Amino acid sequence: MTTQIFMASTLYGTATLAAALDAGCFEPSDRRILLVSNNAMTPETTPAVDEMPGFERLRTRFDEVVSWNEAIFPFHPGAWAPRPDDLPLWERYLRLAWKLGDDDVALAVESIQVNPALGVAQILTDAPVTVYADGLMSYGPTRNKIDPLVGTRVERLLHLDLVPGLRPLLLTEFGVEAEVVPTEAFTKVLAELVDTGAGLPRIEEPALLLGQYLSALKILSAEQEEDLHVRMLKGAVGLGHTRVVFKPHPTAPARFTRTLEEEAEKLGVDLTVLDTPVLAEVLYQRMRPALVVGCFSTALLTASALYGLPVARVGTDTLLDRLTPFENSNRMPVTIVDALLPDLADRAAVTERRPGTDTDALAELVRAVGFTMQPRILPQLRPETERYLSARLDERTWRYFKKKRLTSLGLPGGVPAQLGFLPRNATVRRVARTARSLQRRMVRR
Numbered sequence: 001m002t003t004q005i006f007m008a009s010t011l012y013g014t015a016t017l018a019a020a021l022d023a024g025c026f027e028p029s030d031r032r033i034l035l036v037s038n039n040a041m042t043p044e045t046t047p048a049v050d051e052m053p054g055f056e057r058l059r060t061r062f063d064e065v066v067s068w069n070e071a072i073f074p075f076h077p078g079a080w081a082p083r084p085d086d087l088p089l090w091e092r093y094l095r096l097a098w099k100l101g102d103d104d105v106a107l108a109v110e111s112i113q114v115n116p117a118l119g120v121a122q123i124l125t126d127a128p129v130t131v132y133a134d135g136l137m138s139y140g141p142t143r144n145k146i147d148p149l150v151g152t153r154v155e156r157l158l159h160l161d162l163v164p165g166l167r168p169l170l171l172t173e174f175g176v177e178a179e180v181v182p183t184e185a186f187t188k189v190l191a192e193l194v195d196t197g198a199g200l201p202r203i204e205e206p207a208l209l210l211g212q213y214l215s216a217l218k219i220l221s222a223e224q225e226e227d228l229h230v231r232m233l234k235g236a237v238g239l240g241h242t243r244v245v246f247k248p249h250p251t252a253p254a255r256f257t258r259t260l261e262e263e264a265e266k267l268g269v270d271l272t273v274l275d276t277p278v279l280a281e282v283l284y285q286r287m288r289p290a291l292v293v294g295c296f297s298t299a300l301l302t303a304s305a306l307y308g309l310p311v312a313r314v315g316t317d318t319l320l321d322r323l324t325p326f327e328n329s330n331r332m333p334v335t336i337v338d339a340l341l342p343d344l345a346d347r348a349a350v351t352e353r354r355p356g357t358d359t360d361a362l363a364e365l366v367r368a369v370g371f372t373m374q375p376r377i378l379p380q381l382r383p384e385t386e387r388y389l390s391a392r393l394d395e396r397t398w399r400y401f402k403k404k405r406l407t408s409l410g411l412p413g414g415v416p417a418q419l420g421f422l423p424r425n426a427t428v429r430r431v432a433r434t435a436r437s438l439q440r441r442m443v444r445r
Contacts, residue, residue, distance in 0.1 A: 003103040004029040005124075006062065007117055009037045009077075011052045011279055012298075013110055013134035015189050016181060018058045020132065020158055023185035026108070032061070033098065037068040037077045037116050041216065046250065053278055054196035058189070066098055068116055077116040082123055090123045110134055112154065112171070113144045121150050131171060132181075133159040135298040138168040139366055140332025141374035146174075160186055162301040163336060165359040169370045173377050187306055194285045197278035203287055206272070207241035209233065210280060210294035211256065213249035219319060219330065226259045228315045232293045233263055233271070235314060235344035239351075241291060243270050250277045284309060293344055295319065296330070296337040304341070310353050312344040313337050317399060326405045327373045335369050335400050336362070364388050369400050375409055389413050 004026060008014040014034070020026060040046035049055060050065055059065060068077055071094065082090050095101065108130040109117035121129055131154055137143075138159045151174040159168055161180045168178045209232045214220045220228065229246070236244055244264065248257055257273045264271035274283075280299035283289070284307045292303040292311045296319065303309040316338035323331050339357050342349035349356075357365070368388040371381035389412040393401070398413075407414030 001030045001101070001103040002106070003031040003033060003100055004106045004108065005033045005035050005098075005120075005127075007035045007037060007068070007107070007109040007120060008049055009039045009110065009116075010134060011049055011054060011058075012281075013132070014049055014055065014058050015193070015279070016132055016134050016158070016160060016186065017108065018061045019186040019189045020108075020181045021061045022189065023182045025158060025179065025181060026130075029106070031103070032063050034059070034062040034065045035068055035120070036065060039078050039116070043069055043076070047277065053198070053276065054193040054282070057192045057196070068120070071097060072116075079115070081115050081119050084122075087123055087125065091125065094123060106130070108132055108158075111137075112150065113142050113146055118146075118150065121153070122147075125149075127153070129154045131157050131176070133157060133168065133170065136162065136296070136301065136333035136336055137329055138170045138178075139163065139166055139336060140329060141169045141370045141378055142171055142173065143327070143329040143374075145377060146171075148174075160302075162298065162305050163340065163359070163362070164305065166336075166363055166366065169332075169367070169378065183306060190279070190281045190306075191285065193279060193282050197276045197282060200274070200276055200278065200283075200286065201245075201272055203243060203245060203272060205288055205290040206243040206245045207236035207239075207291045207293060208280070208283060208287065208289040209236065209244060209246045210292065210297045210299055211246065211248040211252055212295055212297055213252040213256075214295065214319075216252075217330070219323065222256075224318075226256055228295060229256065229260050230263050232314050232344070233260060233267070233269070235312070236291060236293055237267050237269055239291065239344075239347060241269075243272075245272045245274065245283070245287065245289070247274050247280060247283065281306070291350070296334045298333070300337060300341060310350065311341055312350045313341045314344045320399050326402060331373060332366065332369065336366065338399070339365055364392070365397065365400060368392075372401060372405055372409060372411070386412055 006017050008017060036048055036050045038048040072080055105124055105127040107121060107124060107127045109120060110132055111117050112131045154171055154174055154176050157168055157171055157176050157178045158181050159178060161183055215222045215225045233244060246260055261271060281302055284303055289309055292300060292309050293314060294300045295315045300311045304311045316334050319334045339362055340355055342354055367381055368385045371378050371385040393413045403414055
């Protein structure tokens with residue numbers, strides 16, 4: 001007997017798996033199990049993927065659904081990891097709980113470098129692994145070094161063609177080949193969900209604003225994120241949109257929307273805040289937005305690449321500057337969106353739907369940023385990164401790098417090697433602080 005276990009934590013990821021199955025990306029199997037994991041900070045108050053509107057349409061691809069949260073209760077899926085000595089015990093427990101017996105098991109998981117996917121792969125020691133990507137992070141490097149006992153079992157990376165022509169860096173250190181889930185299969189699956197979400201308002205061609213709840217990720221403060229939403233609103237209004245729909249992140253606090261509603265009232269804008277947790281792609285099909293605005297949401301790329309909708313970005317410059325540490329895995333999605341999509345403040349670029357760069361230039365940028373993020377994981381990219389920085393580092397591309405990072409890696413654009421002692425010299429730092437203080441005083445005067 002063969003059993004395939006598909007792990008999913010989001011409806012978008014489940015739809016990706018459904019599309020891959022429909023397109024024949026997986027071999028036939030005697031049994032297919034969907035393993036759902038609720039990774040929200042407080043799973044007890046947040047609906048799991050199998051409770052989301054539209055899930056039942058996707059569930060038909062699987063023989064049964066089991067819960068990872070229930071399997072490891074009372075531990076949190078994102079925080080718990082099995083101890084190495086306990087792996088045989090856990091495998092015996094899961095095979096009994098899920099009636100796997102002596103079946104040959106194959107896994108399909110997302111985010112293999114972190115729990116819960118990593119823990120499941122470690123427990124099911126002999127299972128070959130397919131990693132599927134449900135967002136832009138797959139274009140970036142693997143965020144952590146993966147144990148070769150897991151990494152060498154990964155056979156392929158399935159991903160959506162969100163940026164046509166761009167190849168993912170994820171897991172390339174293990175020689176994993178990327179395979180595209182056919183776009184037509186994915187859009188067909190999304191079409192099955194078009195009438196889900198009871199109570200959705202009927203609004204034609206609004207400006208759609210996408211919330212992400214970045215403060216929960218400690219990327220922005222709550223106040224900064226509220227300001228970001230207000231910038232989205234003002235930018236859309238500045239482009240002439242009078243009907244605006246805001247899709248908040250499902251776990252974002254209600255006060256985020258109150259601030260936006262107050263601003264909309266001041267501007268005299270017809271604002272609708274959605275309280276039904278549906279995929280943005282459902283809204284694309286039902287409302288056909290005249291404009292989709294967001295920060296660095298994957299949904300911006302599905303709007304543009306899959307549905308041909310006008311899109312605009314807001315706040316990516318701020319995030320590029322604030323993301324810490326430099327290897328923060330959100331850096332690659334922010335970089336791609338910033339480089340590819342028009343700024344909401346650039347009226348002409350948004351109206352003309354001008355891409356920020358071409359695919360070849362974007363691919364070079366992605367590989368250079370990928371190396372500077374994870375030089376130990378992708379050491380083979382150093383020579384081409386050096387060539388890129390020597391030839392392409394200018395006023396526009398500097399935003400994607402940090403001088404301190406380039407210096408620490410000995411790359412072009414950093415402090416020359418013979419002057420490398422300067423940033424670490426206490427006397428030099430003290431003089432620099434004094435100079436900056438004097439400069440600020442002069443500006444005030």
